[in-house]
Amino acid sequence: MLGQHAFVSATVKVEAMYESDGRQHATEACDDGNNWDQDGCSSTCQPEPGFECCNGTQSLPSDCKPICGDGFEVYGETCDDGNLVPWDGCNQFCQVEEGYHCTKAPSPGSAGLTPERPNPHSFLAEP
Ligand SMILES: [Ca+2]
Ligand SMILES: [Ca+2]
Ligand SMILES: [Ca+2]
Numbered sequence: 001m002l003g004q005h006a007f008v009s010a011t012v013k014v015e016a017m018y019e020s021d022g023r024q025h026a027t028e029a030c031d032d033g034n035n036w037d038q039d040g041c042s043s044t045c046q047p048e049p050g051f052e053c054c055n056g057t058q059s060l061p062s063d064c065k066p067i068c069g070d071g072f073e074v075y076g077e078t079c080d081d082g083n084l085v086p087w088d089g090c091n092q093f094c095q096v097e098e099g100y101h102c103t104k105a106p107s108p109g110s111a112g113l114t115p116e117r118p119n120p121h122s123f124l125a126e127p
Contacts, residue, residue, distance in 0.1 A: 020045065024056030033061040039075050040064025050074040068094035078102065 020043065022033030028045035030053045035043040040051035041064050047053050048064075050072045056062035066074045069092075071082030077094035079102045084092040089100035096102045 022056075022061040023058055024060075024062055025058075029053075030062040030064060031056050032064050040066070048074075066094065068092065 020031060020033060020035045022031060024031040024045075030041040030047050031045050032039065032041040032053075037043050038048060040048055040053055041062055042048050050067060050070060051064045051074060052067050053062045053064040066076040066080075068077060068080060069082060069084045071080055073080040073094070079090035079096045080094045081088065081090040086092050087097065089097055090102065091097050
């Protein structure tokens with residue numbers, strides 16, 4: 001769908017938008033086409049910790065996905081217990097498994113997106 005608008009965009013937007021237009025420019029580390037933070041690519045087009053981004057191109061937005069198994073829960077994950085092993089409360093897709101509920105450790109803080117300091121979760125089997 002983006003491709004269909006490529007011609008129009010190119011003619012209209014000459015130099016108005018450098019950031020978050022869904023195309024990765026040379027000066028941007030990533031561009032996922034929005035101005036939201038904490039989804040992998042920040043509003044200033046910098047990759048965010050806890051995500052890995054496939055590089056976008058001049059015509060394609062970056063594809064940022066949360067890294068499951070880094071012990072760091074980010075947008076798109078309902079849990080992250082630091083492994084990719086299913087049946088331990090948090091599966092390999094970082095989704096809480098049935099029969100468990102996720103107890104988050106105290107929040108590392110709004111700016112605490114540090115993969116070096118995993119946010120530990122404990123999983124309690126429900127009675
Ligand atoms: Ca974004
Ligand atoms: Ca993660
Ligand atoms: Ca697990």
